[in-house]
Every structure is written in C-alpha cells, then in structure tokens.
Amino acid sequence: MEILTAIVVMALGALTLGAALGYAAIRFKVEGDLITGKIEAILPQTQCGQCGFAGCKPYAEAIARDEAEINLCPPGGDEGARKLADLLGREFKPVSGGGDGEAAKPKLTAIIREAECIGCTLCIQACPVDAIVGAARQMHTVIDALCTGCELCVKPCPVECIDMAPVPETLATWKYAYPVIPIKSVERASDVSHNVAAMNDAESSHQKVA
Ligand code: SF4
Ligand code: SF4
Numbered sequence: 030m031e032i033l034t035a036i037v038v039m040a041l042g043a044l045t046l047g048a049a050l051g052y053a054a055i056r057f058k059v060e061g062d063l064i065t066g067k068i069e070a071i072l073p074q075t076q077c078g079q080c081g082f083a084g085c086k087p088y089a090e091a092i093a094r095d096e097a098e099i100n101l102c103p104p105g106g107d108e109g110a111r112k113l114a115d116l117l118g119r120e121f122k123p124v125s126g127g128g129d130g131e132a133a134k135p136k137l138t139a140i141i142r143e144a145e146c147i148g149c150t151l152c153i154q155a156c157p158v159d160a161i162v163g164a165a166r167q168m169h170t171v172i173d174a175l176c177t178g179c180e181l182c183v184k185p186c187p188v189e190c191i192d193m194a195p196v197p198e199t200l201a202t203w204k205y206a207y208p209v210i211p212i213k214s215v216e217r218a219s220d221v222s223h224n225v226a227a228m229n230d231a232e233s234s235h236q237k238v239a
Contacts (some may be wrong), residue, residue: 064117065093071112073104075157077179092117100124104177106136135195137178139171145190152182152191 069089080101082088091097092113099113100122107123114121139160141152148166153159160176163169173196183191 065089067116068092068113071105071109071116072102073109073177075104075177075179075181077104077157077177077181079103079179098122103136104179137180137193138173138176138196139178139180139182140192140194141169141171142190142192143168143170145188147188149187151185151187155182155185157181 065086066089069086072085072089074085076084078084080088080097082091082097088097088102092099099117099119100107100110101124102109103124105124110124111121113119141161146163146168148163148168150163150165150169152169153161153163157179158175158177160172161169161182162172178193178196180193183193
C-alpha cells in the first residue's frame with residue numbers, strides 16, 4: 030500500500046511539473062525564436078557556409094537580428110531571397126548582389142569526371158544534401174536534381190575531378206526574372222509645399238532688405 034501511495038505521489042508530482050514546464054514554454058516563449066525558426070525554414074539547410082556564416086541557423090539568427098542581408102544564400106537563390114523579403118517586409122535583392130548592375134551568379138551543379146574518380150568517398154562525406162552516390166574504390170556520380178551547387182565537394186577531392194558547371198536553362202528550369210525596382214525615399218507633398226513656402230518667405234525678406 031505504501032509503495033502504491035509513493036508511486037501515485039511521484040506520478041502526480043511529475044504531471045504537475047510537466048504541466049508547469051509546458052505552460053512556461055508557451056507563456057514565456059521568445060518572439061525572436063519564432064522569427065528565427067521561420068527564417069530557418071526558408072533556408073535550404075545545406076549548411077554550405079557560402080553566406081559567410083557557419084551554417085543555416087547562424088545565418089537565420091543574424092537575419093533575425095537585422096545584422097545580415099537576405100540575399101547571401103546561393104543555394105536558396107532569388108526564390109529564397111524573395112520569400113525572406115516577404116516574411117520580413119524587407120526590400121528584395123537578387124542573390125549575388127545583382128542589384129548594382131553586377132550579373133547574378135548562374136546556378137551551378139557539380140559534375141564528376143567519372144573516369145578520373147578513385148572512389149575515396151570524400152565528396153560523399155562533404156555533400157550536405159546527399160547528392161553524390163558511389164562506394165569505396167568505385168566510381169562516384171552526382172544526382173543533378175539534388176545538387177544545390179554549394180561547391181562543398183570540390184575542395185576535398187584529392188584528384189580534382191569535380192567541376193562546377195552552370196545548369197543549362199530548359200523549359201523545366203526557366204524562371205521569369207522579376208524586375209527589381211529599387212525603393213527610394215521621396216519627399217512628401219506636404220514637405221515639398223512647406224519647403225517652397227520657406228523659400229518664398231526667404232526670397233521676399235531678401236527683396237525687402239534690398
Ligand atoms: S554535389 Fe557538391 S555541389 Fe552539389 S550539393 Fe553536393 S557538395 Fe554541393
Ligand atoms: S572526392 Fe573525387 S576521387 Fe574521391 S570519390 Fe569523390 S569524385 Fe571520386
């Protein structure tokens with residue numbers, strides 16, 4: 030009987046603690062985490078580091094803190110940058126800084142020169158999206174549809190048999206290039222009329238003095 034009472038008391042204690050922790054998690058949830066999570070969900074999770082951060086999560090955190098641009102992720106491309114702009118109400122900028130007349134970097138895919146591959150498997154280990162297939166001491170190849178063009182497999186290859194090539198544009202891959210209209214600050218009509226009135230006042234007082 031005493032054992033049963035002890036079990037009931039422990040179960041009730043665990044339930045009470047669980048409920049308190051659950052309530053606290055919802056009641057005191059930090060809003061920043063919510064935004065970071067939404068940003069992270071848009072990022073492609075390739076963890077390639079091309080954005081200049083150690084992975085997708087640190088980049089998402091930097092965006093949430095307004096410390097990073099939203100167009101630094103080549104695997105996410107313009108589509109990802111546009112989603113981030115919509116989510117955060119920021120101005121859309123094409124990936125690779127194409128805004129200042131610089132051509133946007135074309136989407137790349139890895140190609141293994143299979144005859145030269147020695148089957149070391151280092152590229153498989155480097156690929157964050159499992160886009161390379163092969164086995165030890167066997168030829169390796171890239172699954173085009175999965176490759177994000179992150180280039181992480183290029184450096185580890187000891188025989189330098191991996192090339193990055195632009196993805197050829199086909200009817201299936203073509204996307205309409207949205208025109209980018211830069212946002213410029215303009216004077217409000219009331220400010221303009223106020224400035225004109227001030228200029229007229231200054232001119233008339235100048236004429237009186239003369
Ligand atoms: S195959 Fe190479 S370039 Fe393509 S996603 Fe994998 S690591 Fe990146
Ligand atoms: S790193 Fe280079 S040599 Fe090694 S398996 Fe990959 S493609 Fe082949």
